[in-house]
Each structure stands twice: as C-alpha cells, then as structure tokens.
Amino acid sequence: MSEKRRDSRGRILHNGEMQMSDGRYRFKYLDSFGKEKAIYSWRLDHNDKTPAGKKNGPALRDIERQIQADMFDRIVSNGGYLTVLDLVEKYVATKIGVRPTTKAGYNTVLNLLRKDPFGSKRIDMVRISDAKIWLIKLQQEGGRGYSSIHTIRGVVRPAFQMAVDDDLIRKNPFGFQLVEVIVNDSVRREAITRDEERKFLKFVKEDKHFSKYYEGIYILFKTGMRISEFCGLTISDIDFENHTVNIDHQLLKRGGHGYYIQQTKTTSGTRVIPITEDVEECFRKILKNRKPPKAEPMVDGYSGFLYFDKDGSIMYSLHWEHYFKHIVQKYNSIYKVQMPNVTPHVCRHTYCSNMARSGMNPKTLQYLMGHSDIGVTLNTYTHFGLEEAKEEVLRLQKVM
Numbered sequence: 391m392s393e394k395r396r397d398s399r400g401r402i403l404h405n406g407e408m409q410m411s412d413g414r415y416r417f418k419y420l421d422s423f424g425k426e427k428a429i430y431s432w433r434l435d436h437n438d439k440t441p442a443g444k445k446n447g448p449a450l451r452d453i454e455r456q457i458q459a460d461m462f463d464r465i466v467s468n469g470g471y472l473t474v475l476d477l478v479e480k481y482v483a484t485k486i487g488v489r490p491t492t493k494a495g496y497n498t499v500l501n502l503l504r505k506d507p508f509g510s511k512r513i514d515m516v517r518i519s520d521a522k523i524w525l526i527k528l529q530q531e532g533g534r535g536y537s538s539i540h541t542i543r544g545v546v547r548p549a550f551q552m553a554v555d556d557d558l559i560r561k562n563p564f565g566f567q568l569v570e571v572i573v574n575d576s577v578r579r580e581a582i583t584r585d586e587e588r589k590f591l592k593f594v595k596e597d598k599h600f601s602k603y604y605e606g607i608y609i610l611f612k613t614g615m616r617i618s619e620f621c622g623l624t625i626s627d628i629d630f631e632n633h634t635v636n637i638d639h640q641l642l643k644r645g646g647h648g649y650y651i652q653q654t655k656t657t658s659g660t661r662v663i664p665i666t667e668d669v670e671e672c673f674r675k676i677l678k679n680r681k682p683p684k685a686e687p688m689v690d691g692y693s694g695f696l697y698f699d700k701d702g703s704i705m706y707s708l709h710w711e712h713y714f715k716h717i718v719q720k721y722n723s724i725y726k727v728q729m730p731n732v733t734p735h736v737c738r739h740t741y742c743s744n745m746a747r748s749g750m751n752p753k754t755l756q757y758l759m760g761h762s763d764i765g766v767t768l769n770t771y772t773h774f775g776l777e778e779a780k781e782e783v784l785r786l787q788k789v790m
Contacts (some may be wrong), residue, residue, distance in 0.1 A: 413435040415450040469514030475503040481549035489707035499545040581743035605672035614741030617707045617734035624694035651690040
C-alpha cells in the first residue's frame, strides 16, 4: 500500500492536491468540458495563515468545495471564464432583427463596458453588492441619470439571466429593484393646464414667424399622437371622408443611417383615430400650404409627408423639438408670467390628462394613446392633484 502524500506540516493531501516547492498548494481537476484545470492557493484550509508578503485569497479546499458543488449542480466553474463584457456581447449576438434604436442602445452599453473596469470582471465574481456599487458609481461619479442607468441595466440584467439559464452562474446579481439603489432624478414631464395650452396656441397662431407651425402644434395637442407618428403621416393616412387618421408607422432619423420608417412603438400603437372638425380643418390647411421639393422624397416606400424644412428635407422630431424650444423662449422673453417647458411629448401628456379629466372611458383613452398597458395611461400620462379631486367630489355630489 503506497504511502499517503502529505504537506510540509504533515497533513494528508487529497487526490489532485499537492504542495509545490515554493510552498503553494495546487489542485488539478477536469472541468465540465473534460479539460484539465488547476487552482492555486497559499493556504490549504481556512485556518492557515497567508505567508508574509503573499497575496491573500480563499483557501484551496474552500475553492475545491465550490468547484465540486458547481459540478454536482452542473454549473460551469468560474463562469466559463467569461467577463461581463464577454457575456453582454454574447447576449447581444442573440438579439437579431431588433430595431435600429434598440441596436444603438446595445452598442452604447458595450462601449461603456469596454472602457469600464467592471466590464473585465469575471461574471462568477460579480456579487449583488458589486452590481449595486457599479450602478451607484455610474450615477455619482459618471454623472449618468436614472433613465440612462435604467437602460444600461436593461441590457446587463437579461445578459446575466442568460448566464443563469446557461448554468454559468447560480443567480443573477442584477435582480434587485433599481429604485432601491440609486436616486431617481428623472424629470417628470407634466401636462400643462388648459389655460396654458390656450395661451401657448394663441401665441403661436399670432406670431409672424411661428404661425406656420400652428396647425401641426394644434394637432399634437388635440390628438395625443407621438411626434414620430405625426412626422410619419402621409397624405394617404388622412381620411377626410371617414374623419379618421391612420397610424401604423413612425418616421425616425439617425446619424449615419438617415431617415427610416419603423413600426409603431407597440402593436397597440397601430390604430385609426377619429378626428374632430377643427383638427380636420388643420390637416386641410397643412395640405393646402404643403411645399414639397420637386422630387417628392420617399422613405422605405412611403411618400407624401406633410412638412418639409427650408432645404426640402422632411421635418422629423428634432425639427419640432427645436421649434417648441424657441417658441417657449420667445414667449417667456415677452411675458412676465412664464410658460413652463412645452415639448411635443408634453402635448401628448396634456391631451391624455385633458381626456381623463373630461371623463373619457380609460379603455377608450388607452386605445387613442396607443398604449399596450392601461397602467401607462393611468399612471404615467394623467396627473391629477387637489383641484381635480375637488372638482370630481363636487361633480359626484351633484349626481347623488
């Protein structure tokens, strides 16, 4: 019977273990793929002290137990040696047929991880606290806002879940609620009051320079369309006979990509909305004053767009955002009572809030807004306060 192998302290070494000439301990094993691997430590078990001047780390047998537990549960040891960047790249590679905006978001996260030390961290070494600290640093040191970090985590979290599903790690370190970790510094886009809406529209209509945009701005306030949906409208989408507008696409533009047509934001975004006489009249004026270039632009098979800039290019969301910004600036330079920030999206908020205050059925409002979830309609786009509560109580009191 062969003599059992021992270390320098006389302790019996297990199969695969040995003590090297420099005093370190080594353990050799076959991983889940049948490849020979080796781990090292200056300590055999957790009671040993690390030699002076040597890097402290887990004891050899602690690592062995983790490897054995992983192999028993069919977890790939060491996370398959994937880094966070490797993992996210692998995850992104599985997302085919995504929209250009989504693809751009993936690239933003990948570029961040290429520069950030967190990206080179091995996935099995990422703990929940590490994930939280990283996101906190992105906000406090990196200057990123809540919405930006929410987007980043929206890519990293499913990537780690994929690693869990692939048996590379045991649990997802990004499974926590984001609002519990970082400060939500998002600026809530509030609807403006009916009086502010009237003053804003009156100012635009009477202004020599901005009056040419009045009909478009009026339509945004009175239909609640997304600005990309409005910009994507073509002559054929307006049905004067049935008094409706067809919304089944949106116009977008991206640097290096140019104009492109994309489906509505959600399947519920594809809808046909009724229009009132005043909105219909605005569409008629837009068509009457429409000045397309000699060669009518076509984007992904669509032509007949409603608005063009001075260079003959199709007006898209950025044009309108600039116009709204300049209108508010001019208004506030004239009047003492300042106009709050008004954007195309504030028009959408305002429309939804106005309809809700008027008592419109929530499901009808959800359809008109093109929301897939009624919770978005009720919680995000309607902003009620004390005054609205008082009005509702008085109204019900008269009915009872």
